[in-house]
Amino acid sequence: MPMKILGLESSCDETAAAIVENGRKVLSNAIYSQIEKHRPYGGVVPEIASRNHVEKLPGIIEEALKDAGETYDSIDAIAVTYGPGLASSLLIGFSAAKTLAHRLNKPLIGVNHHEGHLHSVFMKEDAPAEKDVYPMLGLLVSGGDSSLVLMHGTGKYELLGSTIDDAAGEALDKAAAVLKLGYPGGPIIQKTAEGGNPKAIRFPRGLDGIDRGKWIYKYDRDLCFSFSGLKTSLLTYVKKMDHEPVGDELRDIAASYQEAVADALTIRVKRALERFPVKSFSCSGGVSMNKILREKLTNLSEVTGIPLLLCPPSLCTDNAAMIAGAAYEKVRMGKVDKEPIDVNPNLKLADWD
Numbered sequence: 001m002p003m004k005i006l007g008l009e010s011s012c013d014e015t016a017a018a019i020v021e022n023g024r025k026v027l028s029n030a031i032y033s034q035i036e037k038h039r040p041y042g043g044v045v046p047e048i049a050s051r052n053h054v055e056k057l058p059g060i061i062e063e064a065l066k067d068a069g070e071t072y073d074s075i076d077a078i079a080v081t082y083g084p085g086l087a088s089s090l091l092i093g094f095s096a097a098k099t100l101a102h103r104l105n106k107p108l109i110g111v112n113h114h115e116g117h118l119h120s121v122f123m124k125e126d127a128p129a130e131k132d133v134y135p136m137l138g139l140l141v142s143g144g145d146s147s148l149v150l151m152h153g154t155g156k157y158e159l160l161g162s163t164i165d166d167a168a169g170e171a172l173d174k175a176a177a178v179l180k181l182g183y184p185g186g187p188i189i190q191k192t193a194e195g196g197n198p199k200a201i202r203f204p205r206g207l208d209g210i211d212r213g214k215w216i217y218k219y220d221r222d223l224c225f226s227f228s229g230l231k232t233s234l235l236t237y238v239k240k241m242d243h244e245p246v247g248d249e250l251r252d253i254a255a256s257y258q259e260a261v262a263d264a265l266t267i268r269v270k271r272a273l274e275r276f277p278v279k280s281f282s283c284s285g286g287v288s289m290n291k292i293l294r295e296k297l298t299n300l301s302e303v304t305g306i307p308l309l310l311c312p313p314s315l316c317t318d319n320a321a322m323i324a325g326a327a328y329e330k331v332r333m334g335k336v337d338k339e340p341i342d343v344n345p346n347l348k349l350a351d352w353d
C-alpha cells in the first residue's frame with residue numbers, strides 16, 4: 001500500500017503544505033510565499049511571518065489536499081518541520097500539525113528542516129535509489145544556512161563544515177540591499193548579473209589566504225565558509241565609487257559577486273570530494289537555484305566523474321514536499337522517534353539512531 005504523507009512547513013516566510021506518496025512522488029505542493037509582505041523591510045520580519053502563517057495555513061492545507069485529490073481520511077500520517085527556524089513561525093505549522101494528528105488519530109512525524117532540504121534531491125522521477133549514492137557529500141545552501149554534510153547513509157550525518165558568519169543566501173540578499181536591487185537578493189543578483197563580466201572585480205572567497213590555524217571549533221577551516229568579508233568588500237567597493245552603479249558597471253559588480261559566492265561554495269565542495277571517498281554529491285536549498293552555482297558543480301562532477309544530484313528547481317526554496325519526503329524515510333527506516341512535544345528553533349542535524 002502506498003503511504004501518503006501530508007507535510008507542513010512554516011519555519012520562515014513560506015507557508016506550505018504538500019502531499020507526497022512513498023517519499024518521492026509529489027502529489028501536490030502548495031506554497032504561499034510571503035515575499036511581498038517582507039519586501040519593504042529588506043528581510044523577514046518574524047512577527048509578520050507568523051501572523052501570515054496563521055492567516056494562510058488553513059487555505060494552503062486545503063489546497064494541497066484538493067490538488068492531490070486526497071482527503072484528511074485518505075492520508076496516512078502528518079509530517080511537520082519542528083526546527084530549525086523562527087520560533088514564532090515554526091509554532092504555527094507545528095500547532096496545526098499536532099492538532100490535526102490528534103483529531104484525525106494519525107501519526108505525527110517531526111522533521112528537521114535541513115533534513116528536508118537534503119532529501120529533496122531524491123524527489124524526482126530519475127533520481128537514483130538511496131543505496132546507490134551513499135556515502136554522499138551534501139552541500140546545503142539556503143537563506144539561513146550553508147553547510148557541507150557527509151551522509152554515510154539515510155539519516156546518518158557528519159557535519160564537515162559550516163558558515164562561520166552569514167549564509168550564502170544571506171550574502172546574496174545583503175548584496176542586493178547594498179546595490180538597492182530589492183529582496184530576495186539571490187534571484188535579483190542572478191538576473192542583474194546576466195551579460196556582466198564575472199572577472200571584472202576580484203571579490204574575496206572567504207577564509208582563504210590568512211593562516212589563523214587549521215580548525216574552527218571542531219571543523220576543518222578549509223571546509224568552512226565565511227561570507228561577511230565578501231559583503232564588506234562589496235560595501236567598500238560601492239562606497240568608493242562616486243556614483244550609484246548602473247548599466248554595465250552594475251552588471252559587472254553583480255556578476256563578480258555572484259561568481260565569488262559560487263566559487264567559495266564550489267572550492268569547498270572540491271576539497272571535500274578530494275578528502276572523502278564518496279559515491280556522489282548533492283546540492284540543495286534556495287541558493288541551489290543559482291544558475292552559475294549549478295554550472296560550476298556540474299562541471300566539477302564532469303571533471304571528477306562523481307555523480308551530482310541537484311535539487312529540482314521546484315523544491316529548492318522552502319516547501320513542504322521535502323518535509324513529507326524526509327518523513328517517509330524515517331518511517332521506512334523505522335526511525336520515527338517519539339512525537340516531538342515542542343519546536344526547536346536551534347535544532348541540529350543528528351543521526352536517526
Ligand code: KG4
Pocket residue numbers: 012141142143144145168169170172173184185186187190285286287288289290291316317318
Ligand atoms: O531555502 P530557502 O527558501 O530558505 C531557507 O531555508 O533559509 O532559501 C532562500 C534563499 C534566499 O537567500 C534567496 O536569495 C536564495 O535562497 N535564492 C537564490 C536564488 N533563488 C533563491 N540564490 C541564488 N540564486 C537564485 N536563483
